[in-house]
Amino acid sequence: MGTVLEGKSIYSGISIGKILFYGKNRGEVSRDRTCDPEAEIKRYEKAKSVAIDQLQELYKKAVKEVGEINARIFEVHSMMLEDDDYNDSVRHIIENQKVNAEYAVSATGENFSEMFSQMEDEYFRARAADIKDISQRLISILEEREHGEQIKEACIVMAEELAPSETVQMDKKHLLGFVTKLGSSNSHTAILARTMNIPALVGVKISEKYNGKMAVLDGFTGKLIVEPDAELLEKYRKQMAEEQRKKEMLLKYKGRETINRQGKKIKLYANIGGISDLASVINNDAEGIGLFRSEFLYLESEDYPSEEVQFQAYKQVAETMAGKKVIIRTLDIGADKKVGYFGLKDEENPAMGYRAIRICLTREDIFKTQLRAILRAAAYGNIAVMYPMIISVSEVKRIKSIVEDVEKQLEAENIECGKVEQGIMIETPAAAIISDRLAGEVDFFSIGTNDLTQYTLAIDRQNPELDDFYDAKHEALMRLIKTTVDNGHKAGIWVGICGELGADLSLTDAFMDMGVDELSVSPSKVLAVREAVINGN
Ligand code: PEP
Ligand code: MG
Numbered sequence: 001m002g003t004v005l006e007g008k009s010i011y012s013g014i015s016i017g018k019i020l021f022y023g024k025n026r027g028e029v030s031r032d033r034t035c036d037p038e039a040e041i042k043r044y045e046k047a048k049s050v051a052i053d054q055l056q057e058l059y060k061k062a063v064k065e066v067g068e069i070n071a072r073i074f075e076v077h078s079m080m081l082e083d084d085d086y087n088d089s090v091r092h093i094i095e096n097q098k099v100n101a102e103y104a105v106s107a108t109g110e111n112f113s114e115m116f117s118q119m120e121d122e123y124f125r126a127r128a129a130d131i132k133d134i135s136q137r138l139i140s141i142l143e144e145r146e147h148g149e150q151i152k153e154a155c156i157v158m159a160e161e162l163a164p165s166e167t168v169q170m171d172k173k174h175l176l177g178f179v180t181k182l183g184s185s186n187s188h189t190a191i192l193a194r195t196m197n198i199p200a201l202v203g204v205k206i207s208e209k210y211n212g213k214m215a216v217l218d219g220f221t222g223k224l225i226v227e228p229d230a231e232l233l234e235k236y237r238k239q240m241a242e243e244q245r246k247k248e249m250l251l252k253y254k255g256r257e258t259i260n261r262q263g264k265k266i267k268l269y270a271n272i273g274g275i276s277d278l279a280s281v282i283n284n285d286a287e288g289i290g291l292f293r294s295e296f297l298y299l300e301s302e303d304y305p306s307e308e309v310q311f312q313a314y315k316q317v318a319e320t321m322a323g324k325k326v327i328i329r330t331l332d333i334g335a336d337k338k339v340g341y342f343g344l345k346d347e348e349n350p351a352m353g354y355r356a357i358r359i360c361l362t363r364e365d366i367f368k369t370q371l372r373a374i375l376r377a378a379a380y381g382n383i384a385v386m387y388p389m390i391i392s393v394s395e396v397k398r399i400k401s402i403v404e405d406v407e408k409q410l411e412a413e414n415i416e417c418g419k420v421e422q423g424i425m426i427e428t429p430a431a432a433i434i435s436d437r438l439a440g441e442v443d444f445f446s447i448g449t450n451d452l453t454q455y456t457l458a459i460d461r462q463n464p465e466l467d468d469f470y471d472a473k474h475e476a477l478m479r480l481i482k483t484t485v486d487n488g489h490k491a492g493i494w495v496g497i498c499g500e501l502g503a504d505l506s507l508t509d510a511f512m513d514m515g516v517d518e519l520s521v522s523p524s525k526v527l528a529v530r531e532a533v534i535n536g537n
Contacts, residue, residue: 001225001228001229001232002215002216002225002226002227002228002229002232003225003226003227004223004224004225004226005179005204005205005206005223005224005225005226006204006222006223007179007201007202007203007204007222007223007224008201008202008203008222009199009200009201009219009220009221009222010183010193010200010201010202010219011193011197011198011199011200011219012199012219012220013177013197013198013199013219013220013243014199014216014217014218014219014220014236014239014240014243015156015176015177015198015199015216015217015219015240016176016214016215016216016217016233016236016237016240017154017155017156017176017177017214017215017217018153018154018155018156018212018213018214018215019155019156019157019158019210019211019212019213019214019215019226020151020155020156020157020158020211020212021158021159021206021207021208021210021211021212022151022157022158022159022162022166023159023160029102029103029105029106029139030100030102030103031099031100031103032099032100032103033098033099034094034098034099034100035098037094037095037098040094040099040100040101040104041091041094041095041101043101043142044090044091044094044101044104044105044138044142047101047105047138047141047142048081048087048138050141051081051134051137051138051141052078052081054137054141055074055075055077055078055081055137056074056078058074059071059074059075059078062074065172066279067278067279067282067283068279069275069276069278069279069320070276070279073130076130077130077133077134077137080130080131080134081134081138085112086108086112086131089104089108089111089112090104090105090108091104093107093108101142102139102142102143105135105138105139105142106135106139108135109131109132109134109135109136110135112131112135113128113129113131113132113135114128116128116131120340121300121302123300129161129163129182129183130163132161132163133163133166136163151170151171151174151175152171152174153174154173154174154175154176155174155175155176156176156177156178156179156215156217156224157170157175157177157178157179158178158179158180158204158206158210158211159178159179159180159181159206160180160181160182160206161180161181161182161183162178162180162183167193175198176198176199176217177198177199177200177217177219178193178198178200178201179200179201179202179204179206179217179224180200180201180202180204180206181202181203181204181205181206182202183202183203199217199218199219200219201217201219201222201223201224204224210226213226213227214226214227214228215227215228216228216232216233216236218236249531250527250528250531251527253285253527253530253531253534254285254527255285256530256534258287258530258533258534259533259534260512260533260534261512261534261535261536262512264512264517266512266516266517266518266519266533267287267288267290267325267494267496267517267518267519268286268287268518268519268520268521268526268529268530268533269286269287269288269289269290269291269325269327269496269498269518269519269520269521270284270286270288270289270290270520270521270522270523270526271289271290271291271292271293271498271520271521271522271523272289272291272292272293272317272523273293273296274293274296274297274300274313275313275316275317277523278317278320278321280523280524281321281523282320283523284523284524284526284527285526285527285530286523286526287324287325288321288324288325288326288327288382289317289321289324289325289326289327289520290325290327290446290496290498290518290519290520291327291329291386291446291498291520292317292326292327292328292329293329293332294310294314294328294329294330294331294332294370295331295332295333295337297309297310297313298331298333298339298342299333299337299339301341302341303341304341304366304369306369307369307372307373307376308373310369310370310373310374311372311373311376311377314326314328314373314374314377314383315376315377315380315381317377317381318377318378318380318381318382318383319380319381321381321382322381323381323382324382325382325384326381326382326383326384327383327384327385327386327423327446327520328374328383328384328385328386329385329386329387329388329425330357330360330367330370330371330374330385330386330387330388331356331359331360331366331367331370332355332356332388332389333355333356333359334350334353334354334355334356334358334359335350335351335353335355336350336351336462342359351454351460351461351462352455355389356388356389357387357388357389357390357395357399358389360387360399361395361398361399364402367402368402368405368406371385371402371403371406372406372409372410374420375403375406375407375410375417375418375420376410376415376416376417377418378417378418378419378420379416379417379418380418383418383420384420384421384422384423384443384444385403385420385421385422385423386422386423386424386425386444386446387399387422387423387424387425388425388427388448389425389427389428389451390424390425390426390427390428390431390438391428391430391431392430392434393434393437393438393441396424396438396441396442397441399422400422400441403422421443421444422442422443423442423443423444423445423446424438424442424445424446425445425446425447425448425451425498426438426445426446426447426448426452426484427447427448427449427450427451427452427455427499428451428452428455429452429455429456429480431484432447432452432480432481432483432484433480433483435483435484435487435488436487436490436491438487439487439488439490439491439493440491442493443493444488444493444494444495444496444518445484445488445493445494445495445496446495446496446497446498446518446520447481447484447495447496447497447498447499448498448499449472449477449481449497449499449500449501449502450499450500450501451499452477452480452481452499453470453472453474453477453499453501456474456476456477456480457469457470457471457474457476457477472500472501472504473501473504473507478510481497481511481514481516482514485514485515485516486515489515494517494518495515495516495517495518496516496517496518496519496520497511497516497518497519497520498520502519502520502521502529503519503521503522503525503528503529505528505529505532505537506537508529508532508533508536508537509532509536509537512533512536519533
């Protein structure tokens with residue numbers, strides 16, 4: 001069977017090939033005394049400007065290969081190279097310790113990445129790898145050698161950690177996949193792997209002893225099988241061929257209209273958590289964004305994101321989608337999504353507690369800031385807004401009056417803004433049951449089946465021990481969906497599904513029969529859903 005190494009999959013798929021143990025170039029940097037620190041500082045400044053040139057080239061390459069959004073990391077690297085604290089630390093070490101520039105960069109890189117890796121915020125922790133990357137680049141330039149290794153034949157790369165620049169520099173036609181010991185699914189490298197469509201695992205017990213050995217990388221089950229036996233290899237070859245066939249078949253659906261067998265055009269949108277998912281939305285040919293989980297902006301911040309920060313993010317998404325619909329779901333914080341600076345109290349039942357619209361309606365300052373940003377961004381694209389966790393008509397009325405206030409305020413301040421469609425998420429049984437009353441108040445419904453299932457079946461969606469009871473196709477749920485669609489249509493509004501169930505191909509026919517107008521699924525599922533809508537399942 002071979003040696004099986006387990007890891008966490010960050011992108012599915014299968015590849016078979018030789019392992020290349022990567023990272024032999026990263027040797028120890030020697031600490032040499034110098035009697036001319038000025039000359040070392042000059043060497044450092046020169047290396048820095050070469051690094052910035054290299055990053056500009058890399059940026060251009062990455063734009064072509066993985067899209068502008070993902071390429072931005074190289075702009076971030078350039079900015080990091082200009083960071084005062086980083087530069088002061090390097091100069092200080094050279095001057096004070098009278099040592100070589102390589103050593104000063106290496107020590108600064110270690111210190112700064114250590115500092116980032118201790119931070120509470122996951123986003124900043126992930127930046128530790130970027131600091132190491134820029135430091136390694138500077139050292140390579142100072143030592144006059146290539147940054148990163150070139151891979152010359154098809155291989156599965158095994159490494160302690162991969163920096164985004166290393167991943168992009170690798171020749172894509174040779175890169176079959178990668179497995180690393182470190183790295184989070186939030187890191188840019190993980191995002192790049194997803195965009196490059198290659199299987200990848202993190203958290204694997206790597207070892208140089210596997211270098212050059214044949215292996216199967218199974219991104220579906222999160223396994224790397226080193227030296228598999230002939231039988232297993234054959235099984236995987238067949239699975240790979242099948243996957244390939246499916247993928248190629250799905251490519252036919254790029255650029256096609258999503259028209260179901262009843263002849264009705266379905267809106268096939270994608271769900272995103274942030275700007276970094278946009279490349280995947282475009283690559284998979286989604287027709288819009290049906291759920292932008294805006295809370296990512298809050299989760300990534302140390303404090304409430306300002307109107308300006310939010311405006312820039314929403315504007316960027318709207319502009320990138322170039323006129324296609326972008327539905328921004330207002331802040332859905334609370335329950336499992338905790339943010340320290342909100343100062344939320346511990347609750348007995350957080351899923352049924354102070355969360356989402358309940359926070360927005362009691363802390364209007366936060367809500368109004370977000371609405372201002374959304375309305376302003378609406379001047380740059382086709383933005384709609386929807387509200388989570390609704391249970392009553394009075395809530396919707398209250399929201400609409402707050403939106404009106406914000407509109408008036410922006411007008412009075414002479415600030416440009418656009419009109420937005422307003423919808424609500426149907427994710428509580430209460431909302432589904434009174435959807436006839438709610439329908440008259442809004443422009444659309446988007447059914448959040450993840451929460452609707454949890455509240456309808458009284459099953460905590462966070463508790464893995466209840467998985468066997470979590471019947472997403474429960475008749476009660478299907479009836480609530482049908483009721484919502486019927487009530488929406490009676491009032492002349494469209495109804496979509498943005499929960500995970502929307503991508504369940506075994507239900508696509510049932511949803512089409514119910515008359516669902518929109519499906520919003522994760523970007524990688526778009527083409528498979530389009531196929532199922534067009535052909536039935
Ligand atoms: C849902 O509840 O189905 C939904 C789409 O929202 P979230 O998963 O973000 O709670
Ligand atoms: Mg929800």
